[in-house]
Amino acid sequence: MLRLSLGAKFTLGTIVAIALAFMYIPLFLVVVNSFSAARLSSWPIDSFSTIWWEKAFVSEPIRAALLNSVIVGLGATTIALILGTLVAFALQRYTFFGKQSVNLLVVLPIALPGIVTGVALNNTYNRVLEPIGIEVGYFGMIIAHGSFCIVMVFNNVLARLRRINPSIEEASRDLGATPWQTFRLVTFPQFRSAFVAGAILAFALSFDEVVVTIFTAPPGVDTLPLWIMNQMARPNEASLVNVVATIVIVASFIPVWVSQRLARGADERD
C-alpha cells in the first residue's frame, strides 16, 4: 500500500474536491440561471421564473436549429456507420501494405484541429466546387460531420471484431450458409451492440460540433450549437441560452448512459 500521512490524504482530498467543484459548479450555474427571471445571468439570482422555459418551447429558431442538428446528426451517423464498419472489417480481417496509413487516415479528421478541417472543407466547397458549378449547400455540413464521425464507429466495431471467435463463422460456412446468411445471422448479431454504441457516439459527436460547422454550414442555417454561439455573441436574451444549454446537458447524459449500458451488457455476456 501507498502509506500516506493524514495530512497528505487531506491535501489530496482537498485537490479532488476543488477539481470536482471546478467541473460541476459552472454546469450547476447554467441550470439554475435558466430559471432566473432576469435577462442576463448573474449571481446571486434575484427572482426565479419559468418564463425562459416557456419562451424556449415556442421559439421557432430553436426548433429549426434542433431539427437541423438532428438531420445532420442522422446523416453523418449513417455515413459513419457504413464507412466505419467497412474499414473496421478491412483492418481486422486482412493484412496488407499500408494498413497503418489507413488507420491514420480514419483518425486524422478528428486528430487535426477542427479549424483546419473546417477551413480545408470550406476552401474546397467555395473555391474548388463552386467555380465548376457544384453547390454543396446543406450537404456540405453532413459530409464534414460524416468524415470526423467515422472514427467513432470504426473504434467500437474494430474492438468488438477482435474479440469475436472466428470458428463460429467457419461453423456457419461448413453448415452450408451463404456468405450473406453468415453475415446476417452469425457475424452481425455479434457486433450489433458495438455498432449501435458507435452510432450513438457518432451522433453525439456531430450534435455537439461547432468549429467545423461554422465553416461548412450554408448561410442562414443554424444547428443547435451554432444557435447557442450566435446567442452568446449577442447576449440580449442570455437566459434563453441557459434553457437550451440545460436541455443539452440533460440530453447528452442519456446517450452516454445507454452506450455504456450496451458496452457493459456485451462485456458481461462474453
Add this chain to the structure above:
Amino acid sequence: MNRRAQLSALLALPMLWLIGIYIFSLIMLLVTAFWVTDPFTSKVKPGFTLRNFEQIIANPAYASTSIRTLGIALAVTVLSILISVPLGIFMAKVASPKLRAILAVAITLPLWAGYLVKILAMRITFTEDGFFNSMLGPLGISGPGFSIVTVVLTLTYLWLPYMAVPVYTAIRQLPPNLFDASADLGAGAGFTIRTVVLPLIKPAIIAGSIFTFSLSLGDYIAAKFVGGSTQMIGSIIASNINLNPPIAAAFSLVPIAFVVVYLVVVQRTGALERM
C-alpha cells in the same frame, strides 16, 4: 472472390471518401496557401507566391499570437497534469471502492455535457457580477474576468477528462507490491510518488497530453467568449477566411506544424509504442 478483391471491395468506398474529400481538401488548402489575393477585388487567383508566408513571419501580431497560443496549450497541459495526478492517486489509493466508482463516473460525465455549454458555463461563472466574484469578493479576491487566465481555465475544463481518465487507469494498474517494496525500503509517500509512480505513468500522461495540447492549440471559441481581447491562432484563421483565404490557409499550417513537432518529440521519448 479472392481475398485481394474482397479487401478492395471493403476499402473502396471509405478510401474514396477519405482521400477524395478529406485529403484532397487538405492538399487544396496547402495549395491555396501559395495563391495570390488581388488587393483591390480581394479575389483569389491561382499562382505561386511565398508572400503569404512572408507576411505571417513578418507580421509581429501573427508571431506573438502563435507563441501565445503555444503557451496557452502548454499551460492547459501542465494544469491538467497537476490536477490529474493527485486525482488519480486519490481515486486509486485513498478512496473506498464505492467512492472510487462514483468518482470514476464523475470525472467522465462532464466530457459529454456539450462543448459550448461548458464555455457558456465558464462565462457565467467568471462574468463581472457572476458567481466567482460574488463568492470570493467579500474575501477581497477578484476573479480573472475575461482574460487569458480564464481561457486556460476553460480549456482545462474542456479537455481535463482526456488527461484524467488515462492517468487514473494507469495508476490503478500499478502492481500494489511496488508500493510495498518502496515503503519497506524506507521511502516516504512523496518520494514513492516521484520515483516510482511518476516514471511508470509517464506514457499515460503523454497520451493525455497529446489531446490536451492539440485540442487547445486549435481552439478559438473559448478565446472568443471568455478571453476578452485574447487572440489565438484560430481567431486569426477565422477572421481571414473570407477576407484573405490564402493567408488563412497559410496560417492554418502553423497549428498542424506544432502538432506534428509535438508528436515527433513525444515519439522520441518512446512513449507512443507503449500506449
